[in-house]
Amino acid sequence: MRATLMYAAGDVRTETVPDPTLERPTDAVVRITTSCICGSDLWPYASMPASDGPARMGHEFLGVVEEVGAEVTTVRPGDFVVAPFAYSDGTCALCREGLQTSCVYGGFWDEPGQQGGQAEAIRVPLADGTLAKLPGGTDTALAPSLLTLSDVFGTGYHAAVQGRVEPGKTVAVVGDGAVGLLAVASAKLLGAERIVLMGRHTTRTDLGVEFGATDVVAERGEEGIERVRELTGGEGAHVVLEAVGARPAYDQALGIVRPGGTISRVGVPQYEDAPVGFGSLFGPNVTLTGGPAPTRAYIETLLPHVLDGTVDPGKVFDRTVALDGVPDGYRAMADREALKVLVTP
Amino acid sequence: MRATLMYAAGDVRTETVPDPTLERPTDAVVRITTSCICGSDLWPYASMPASDGPARMGHEFLGVVEEVGAEVTTVRPGDFVVAPFAYSDGTCALCREGLQTSCVYGGFWDEPGQQGGQAEAIRVPLADGTLAKLPGGTDTALAPSLLTLSDVFGTGYHAAVQGRVEPGKTVAVVGDGAVGLLAVASAKLLGAERIVLMGRHTTRTDLGVEFGATDVVAERGEEGIERVRELTGGEGAHVVLEAVGARPAYDQALGIVRPGGTISRVGVPQYEDAPVGFGSLFGPNVTLTGGPAPTRAYIETLLPHVLDGTVDPGKVFDRTVALDGVPDGYRAMADREALKVLVTP
Numbered sequence: 001m002r003a004t005l006m007y008a009a010g011d012v013r014t015e016t017v018p019d020p021t022l023e024r025p026t027d028a029v030v031r032i033t034t035s036c037i038c039g040s041d042l043w044p045y046a047s048m049p050a051s052d053g054p055a056r057m058g059h060e061f062l063g064v065v066e067e068v069g070a071e072v073t074t075v076r077p078g079d080f081v082v083a084p085f086a087y088s089d090g091t092c093a094l095c096r097e098g099l100q101t102s103c104v105y106g107g108f109w110d111e112p113g114q115q116g117g118q119a120e121a122i123r124v125p126l127a128d129g130t131l132a133k134l135p136g137g138t139d140t141a142l143a144p145s146l147l148t149l150s151d152v153f154g155t156g157y158h159a160a161v162q163g164r165v166e167p168g169k170t171v172a173v174v175g176d177g178a179v180g181l182l183a184v185a186s187a188k189l190l191g192a193e194r195i196v197l198m199g200r201h202t203t204r205t206d207l208g209v210e211f212g213a214t215d216v217v218a219e220r221g222e223e224g225i226e227r228v229r230e231l232t233g234g235e236g237a238h239v240v241l242e243a244v245g246a247r248p249a250y251d252q253a254l255g256i257v258r259p260g261g262t263i264s265r266v267g268v269p270q271y272e273d274a275p276v277g278f279g280s281l282f283g284p285n286v287t288l289t290g291g292p293a294p295t296r297a298y299i300e301t302l303l304p305h306v307l308d309g310t311v312d313p314g315k316v317f318d319r320t321v322a323l324d325g326v327p328d329g330y331r332a333m334a335d336r337e338a339l340k341v342l343v344t345p
Numbered sequence: 346m347r348a349t350l351m352y353a354a355g356d357v358r359t360e361t362v363p364d365p366t367l368e369r370p371t372d373a374v375v376r377i378t379t380s381c382i383c384g385s386d387l388w389p390y391a392s393m394p395a396s397d398g399p400a401r402m403g404h405e406f407l408g409v410v411e412e413v414g415a416e417v418t419t420v421r422p423g424d425f426v427v428a429p430f431a432y433s434d435g436t437c438a439l440c441r442e443g444l445q446t447s448c449v450y451g452g453f454w455d456e457p458g459q460q461g462g463q464a465e466a467i468r469v470p471l472a473d474g475t476l477a478k479l480p481g482g483t484d485t486a487l488a489p490s491l492l493t494l495s496d497v498f499g500t501g502y503h504a505a506v507q508g509r510v511e512p513g514k515t516v517a518v519v520g521d522g523a524v525g526l527l528a529v530a531s532a533k534l535l536g537a538e539r540i541v542l543m544g545r546h547t548t549r550t551d552l553g554v555e556f557g558a559t560d561v562v563a564e565r566g567e568e569g570i571e572r573v574r575e576l577t578g579g580e581g582a583h584v585v586l587e588a589v590g591a592r593p594a595y596d597q598a599l600g601i602v603r604p605g606g607t608i609s610r611v612g613v614p615q616y617e618d619a620p621v622g623f624g625s626l627f628g629p630n631v632t633l634t635g636g637p638a639p640t641r642a643y644i645e646t647l648l649p650h651v652l653d654g655t656v657d658p659g660k661v662f663d664r665t666v667a668l669d670g671v672p673d674g675y676r677a678m679a680d681r682e683a684l685k686v687l688v689t690p
C-alpha cells in the first residue's frame with residue numbers, strides 16, 4: 001500500500017510499504033478513508049534529523065475496520081471508526097479516569113513499531129480501547145468534522161476543560177491554528193462570556209470569529225499583551241488557552257493571564273524550562289495546566305455537537321490532497337498557505 | 346517601642362523604634378499580643394545583603410486594636426484581632442474573589458513604609474479589609490493556634506484547596522516545616538484518604554502523624570521518589586503539596602506526582618525557571634498551582650476548627666521568646682533546633 005514517510009526535516013515522501021496485518025490478538029486493521037496533516041507534524045518537518053527517519057506519519061484518521069484480532073470485542077469488520085492520536089487499552093486506572101494519553105499500555109502512533117495514518121491502511125493496537133465507532137457511512141459530508149475528533153477538536157476542548165472554562169469567564173486563546181480555533185469553539189461550548197483570539201492571519205481569525213471569538217488581537221509580544229489587558233479592563237483573562245507550543249506563546253500567556261487565573265497548554269512545548277517563580281506563576285497564584293489531550297475521552301461528548309451541527313469543526317480544513325499530494329500538503333502548511341490539509345487516500 | 350530589625354543575613358536585632366501612629370484614615374494601630382518567626386523569614390536570614398537592610402520583620406500577629414482612622418468601620422479600639430500576612434482592602438474585584446494577596450490596593454508587610462509584626466505594636470493599613478475580629482480575650486490558651494491563621498495554617502490550607510484535595514485522594518506533602526505539617530492537617534480536613542509526609546526530622550514528622558499523615562518518608566531525592574511510588578502502587582500521588590520553596594522540592598514533587606495530578610506550591614520559590622515541558626509537567630498532564638496564600642480568605646473557614654479543637658495548629662510552636670529573644674529565635678530556627686518560635690512582646 002501507499003504511505004507517508006518523513007526522511008528528515010523538509011523531506012516527506014509517499015512510498016509503497018507492506019500492507020498492515022494483525023500482529024496481536026488485540027489489533028485491528030483499518031482501511032483509512034480520511035486522514036490529515038497536523039500542525040504538530042510541522043515540528044519534525046522543521047527540525048527532524050535524518051538519523052530519526054524514515055518515520056511513518058499521521059495520527060488522525062477515519063476508516064473502516066477490515067480485520068480484527070481474536071480478542072477484539074467492541075468493533076467488527078465493516079464498522080466506521082475514528083482513532084484518537086494516542087492508542088490506549090481503555091481499562092487501566094488512568095484510562096478509566098479519562099487520561100488515555102497516560103495509559104499504562106498505550107502510546108503514540110509515531111513510536112517505533114507503530115504505523116501512520118497518512119496511508120491507505122493501518123494496524124491499530126489495543127483496538128477495543130482505541131477505536132470509537134461512528135454512526136452512518138464513510139460517504140458522509142461530515143467526514144472532515146468527524147476527523148477533528150481524532151485530535152484538533154478534542155485538543156482544543158481539552159484546553160478549555162483543563163482551564164475550567166465556564167459561563168461568565170473571559171478566555172484568551174493564543175494561536176490561530178486549527179487547535180486554537182477549536183479551542184475558541186470549545187470555550188464557547190463551555191459558556192465563556194468573552195473569547196479573545198490572538199492571531200494575525202485574517203482568514204484564520206475570521207473563522208475564529210465564526211467559532212465564537214468576541215475579539216481578535218493581531219498584535220504580538222508586549223503590544224499584544226497591552227491590547228488584551230486593555231480589552232479586559234486591565235485585569236487579564238481568567239483562562240488562557242495556549243495552542244502553539246513555542247516559548248514566546250508561553251510568555252504571551254503569562255502576560256495576559258489574570259491573577260488567580262489559569263494557563264492551559266495544549267501546544268506541544270518546544271522548550272523544557274520556563275519561568276514558574278514568584279515573578280511569573282507563583283506571585284499571582286496562576287495555575288499552569290494542560291498536556292496531550294486524551295481525545296478518546298471526549299469523542300462521546302463532542303460527537304453529538306458535530307452530528308447536530310452546533311459546531312462545524314471541519315471548517316479548519318482548507319485544502320484536500322490525495323496520498324501522493326501529502327508532501328506538497330506539508331509544504332503548504334509550513335508556508336502558511338494552508339491552515340490544515342485533509343488527506344483522502 | 347521595641348521592634349525586630351534585620352540588618353543583613355544572620356544579623357537580627359531588637360531595637361527601639363518610634364511608636365506607630367495613624368497615617369491614613371483607613372489605618373489602625375494594633376498593640377501586639379502574640380507574634381512569631383516564619384520559615385520564610387529564614388530565606389532573608391540566609392541571604393539578605395546589607396544593602397537591603399535594616400528591614401522591619403514579622404508578618405504574623407494577634408493583637409488588640411488601640412486606635413482606628415476615621416474611615417475604619419469594622420474594628421474598634423479594644424477588639425481582639427488577627428492579621429494575615431498580606432494587607433488588603435477587602436473590596437476590590439480580586440479580594441471579593443478571595444485572592445487578597447493580589448489586592449489592587451494591598452501589599453505585604455515587608456514592603457517599604459510598612460512595619461513588622463515582631464514588635465510591640467504596628468500600624469495596619471486598610472484595617473477594614475485586613476483585620477479579622479476574634480472571639481474571646483487575649484489571655485486565651487488558644488492564642489498560638491489562632492496565630493496560625495495569620496499564615497501557616499491558612500497557607501497549608503491554601504495548598505490543599507488549590508490542589509483540590511478531596512475524599513479518596515492520595516496526597517503527598519513535601520516538607521516538614523510548620524506549613525508542611527499544617528498542609529497535612531488541611532488535607533485531612535478536606536478528606537484525603539492517604540497522606541504521605543516527606544520529612545526527615547522525627548519530632549516534626551511525629552507531629553505530622555498526629556495531624557493526620559498516614560505514612561512518613563524520610564528519604565529524599567531519587568530514593569524518596571522511589572519510596573513514595575512504592576507506597577502508591579507505582580502511580581504517585583494525586584496531589585503533591587510543596588511546602589519548601591527550594592528547587593529540589595520542585596523536582597521531588599515532579600517525581601512523585603501521578604499522571605493527571607496536581608502539584609500545589611506554597612513554599613516561596615527560591616528559583617524562577619524550572620522544567621515545565623513534555624518531560625516534566627506537559628507529557629503527563631500535571632497541573633502546577635499555588636502561590637502566596639490569601640489567608641484572609643480562610644480565617645472564617647478555619648476559625649471554627651481551631652475553636653472546637655478539631656485541629657490544634659498551635660502545636661507547631663515549640664519555643665517561646667520575648668522580643669529581646671527574637672534574634673536567638675531566628676538562630677534556633679535556622680539551626681533546626683526549633684520548628685517555629687512564638688514571640689510574646
